[in-house]
Amino acid sequence: xxxxxxxxxxxxxxxxxxxxxxxxxxxxxxxxxxxxxxxxxxxxxxxxxxxxxxxxxxxxxxxxxxxxxxxxxxxxxxxxxxxxxxxxxxxxxxxxxxxxxxxxxxxxxxxxxxxxxxxxxxxxxxxxxxxxxxxxxxxxxxxxxxxxxxxxxxxxxxxxxxxxxxxxxxxxxxxxxxxxxxxxxxxxxxxxxxxxxxxxxxxxxxxxxxxxxxxxxxxxxxxxxxxxxxxxxxxxxxxxxxxxxxxxxxxxxxxxxxxxxxxxxxxxxxxxxxxxxxxxxxxxxxxxxxxxxxxxxxxxxxxxxxxxxxxxxxxxxx
Numbered sequence: 001x002x003x004x005x006x007x008x009x010x011x012x013x014x015x016x017x018x019x020x021x022x023x024x025x026x027x028x029x030x031x032x033x034x035x036x037x038x039x040x041x042x043x044x045x046x047x048x049x050x051x052x053x054x055x056x057x058x059x060x061x062x063x064x065x066x067x068x069x070x071x072x073x074x075x076x077x078x079x080x081x082x083x084x085x086x087x088x089x090x091x092x093x094x095x096x097x098x099x100x101x102x103x104x105x106x107x108x109x110x111x112x113x114x115x116x117x118x119x120x121x122x123x124x125x126x127x128x129x130x131x132x133x134x135x136x137x138x139x140x141x142x143x144x145x146x147x148x149x150x151x152x153x154x155x156x157x158x159x160x161x162x163x164x165x166x167x168x169x170x171x172x173x174x175x176x177x178x179x180x181x182x183x184x185x186x187x188x189x190x191x192x193x194x195x196x197x198x199x200x201x202x203x204x205x206x207x208x209x210x211x212x213x214x215x216x217x218x219x220x221x222x223x224x225x226x227x228x229x230x231x232x233x234x235x236x237x238x239x240x241x242x243x244x245x246x247x248x249x250x251x252x253x254x255x256x257x258x259x260x261x262x263x264x265x266x267x268x269x270x271x272x273x274x275x276x277x278x279x280x281x282x283x284x285x286x287x288x289x290x291x292x293x294x295x296x297x298x299x300x301x302x303x304x305x306x307x308x309x310x311x312x313x314x315x316x317x318x
Contacts, residue, residue, distance in 0.1 A: 022064075022075075024083070027105055029098030035083035036076040036102065037061075039068035045135075046108045049075040050099065052117030052141075053226060054219045056082035058206040060116065062199075062304040063311065071112070076102060078119070080220040082207070088173070088222055091229030095122045096129070103133060112315070114138040116300060118226065121235055128241035136318040137242060138311060140249040141297050143280045144232055145258055146267045164228040171225060175216045184208050184215060194302045239283035246284050247314040249307065250277065252293035271297070288314060 022037040037057050047067060049060050057075035064073040077084040078095050099122060103111060112135050115123035120142015127134040148156075178184050184204035189195060195203075208215040251257075254271030258264040270291065272280070281289050290310045295302040 022061075022068075026083075027076075027102050029079060029084075029101045030094060032079045032085040032087050032094075032098060034076055034079065034085070034098050034102055036074050037064070039064050039073040039075070040071055042072055044070060044072040045110065045112070046106075047071045047073045047112045047114060048099070048103065048108070048123075049073060050078065050095075050113070050115040050119030050122050051075070051081070052115075052119050053078075053223055054081070054217070055116070056203075056207050056218065058082070059203055060114075060300060063114065063300055063308060066308050066312070067315075074102075074106070074108075078122075078223075080223040082218055086220040088220070090220070090223045090226045092118075092121060092125065092226060093229065095226075096125050099123070099126050100130060109133055110135045112136045112138070112318070114140070114311070115142055116140040117142060117297065121230070124235070124242055124246070125238045127244055127246075128238040131241075131243045134244050136245045136247070136315070138247040138249065138314065140299050140307070141251055141254060141271075143248065143250065143272065143277070144235060146255075146264055146272055147232065147276065148264065168225055168228055171222045173220065173222060175219070175221045177211060177214045177216050178208070179214050181205060181208065181215065184217075192298055192301045236280070236283050239280075240285075242284055242286075244286065245314075245318045246287045247310070248281060248284065248287050248289045249299060249310060250289070250291050251295040251297055251299050251302070252291050253296045253302075257297035 022039045024035065024037055026033045026035055049057070049064060051057055051060055057077045060075050064075050067073050079098055080086050080090050111133055113123035113127060115121070120139035121144065123137055124139055124142060127137045178187070181204055185201045188204045189197065189200040192200065207218055209218050250270060252270050255267040255269045258267035258271055270277070281287055292299055292303050292306050299307050
């Protein structure tokens, strides 16, 4: 077991109303040790949270904390991320298998699943395959990227397959080395300008590890191989099998993310066109959709209060 993660409490008055700090555990996954932060009372209904690629459980704390008084919230680090084991082998099915094993080993049932981005795809796939264990799903920006105009047809599919192989050939185990925590904090703040300085530094501190010459991000650079393991069509097939109530949260400014960091220069403002958004939502049999207009892809960074309001309203109904 890892040591408990202690969160500073500002004063005695806030200590009386604040939920207890999370404890930190390693739990067996599917052939990998999975780290999780455990918030709340084990006697409360369980929520399991899954972050996106190149992120960590700690980034979802702003969502976990308000829920911890009513639910037992478990935020896990995907394999290769945070303090989970780095196996060198990463795929969406492996992440789902890890989640399955964590839920089984902790003897959880009637689980509410919350996932952001890749985590949204992971929790939807788990709910599709193991509906008997899932009460509801919240997918935050988990519908995937826009479709590239030249991805269609035989030539487009071949181009995508070739690009995946070229990406895999370029992966290396060593990550970027930064000078110190100040540099890491600057990078977090630059990428996520709506984060306050304290939270940017906290995420940088929890998301880095000392290496020769400085510090490096905890996530294994080889996690990028995940994208060779899943297709849009595969996700859509699994969405059709999700039986439980599902809250699908999208961001009104998600197009900025896809344009700036994924090179999709023609991505619309919200990431997906209205027609494409409607097409993807239609795969879910019991979906409620909300858009958070003044937020980019990292909704829990840009608009946490509005996100938490929508989550609370949805959970009241399930």
